[in-house]
């Protein structure tokens with residue numbers, strides 16, 4: 001990677017940035033964007049640390065073949081990322097230790113023009129794609145690429161990163177089951193997903209959970225305790241509950257981590273403790289919790305995620321070439337298509353209550369906590 005000063009912009013120059021929480025497959029997208037651009041004779045720049053690279057946070061770099069060699073199976077992002085880099089609400093520290101938010105979007109757009117950037121491929125989840133749509137409204141041509149382990153971006157059948165996260169969570173469920181059985185305990189496994197229950201639902205099904213708690217179905221813990229007791233009567237003296245971090249009790253709200261994040265979204269976490277404590281009190285069973293946390297975001301992408309990420313990256317460059325900016329690439333099996341950015345971010349993808357996965361879980365006798 002070499003620093004680009006934008007002195008001699010090539011006739012066609014695009015840039016790529018990765019924003020928000022990382023997800024397995026980001027590097028594969030970068031590789032496809034870089035090779036797709038270079039093979040058209042374009043220059044490809046890398047904006048580091050989300051959009052922050054255009055605001056002096058890190059140098060903008062010129063990407064060539066060497067930079068993306070062997071990247072398809074590598075987790076993380078070579079460009080770095082942040083979930084605190086909204087240029088419209090840039091956090092500026094004050095001398096008294098507080099922060100104020102400043103709109104630096106004009107500065108960002110000026111910098112992109114100075115560098116000769118004709119379009120930005122913005123890889124991110126709902127937050128980053130929302131920022132991309134706002135920048136597009138201000139005149140910066142953008143193509144969005146939907147990324148997130150949460151699978152909560154609208155207008156795409158799935159996002160890359162999700163399949164890898166579900167594999168990690170399912171693997172954990174398999175391991176948890178044997179120790180739960182040995183000790184005749186109730187294990188409560190908390191997974192990520194923000195306000196969508198996709199990871200919990202898929203890993204719960206594939207990992208044979210006895211109860212699956214998701215944000216879309218507010219839970220009644222007495223129903224979960226009933227399930228634990230029913231199993232006990234059948235001689236099954238252990239149970240495994242999987243709970244999405246954004247799941248909430250009926251009439252209650254999601255459990256947030258203490259400490260606001262300046263310039264970032266609220267942080268979810270801790271619901272497993274609430275669930276485990278209730279089950280312990282009401283069934284007398286010994287309980288333990290496991291929070292999988294950022295393990296779900298790390299590691300090498302699965303084959304499915306690698307393919308999707310490469311196809312998304314290639315499709316994003318194609319979209320720029322064909323003048324379809326201010327769109328997001330999307331998976332509409334078997335094709336990768338594009339949809340208007342605003343349409344995608346306006347409709348978050350949450351678990352439909354009548355979906356086949358929920359019906360399957362219920363028909364297998366799993367409790368959905370209701």
Ligand code: F6P
Nearest residue numbers: 021083148149150192193194268
């Ligand atoms: O959106 C991806 C995600 O991993 C969520 O599932 C989770 O709530 C959040 O990011 C955690 O973010 P952070 O990196 O700030 O801990």
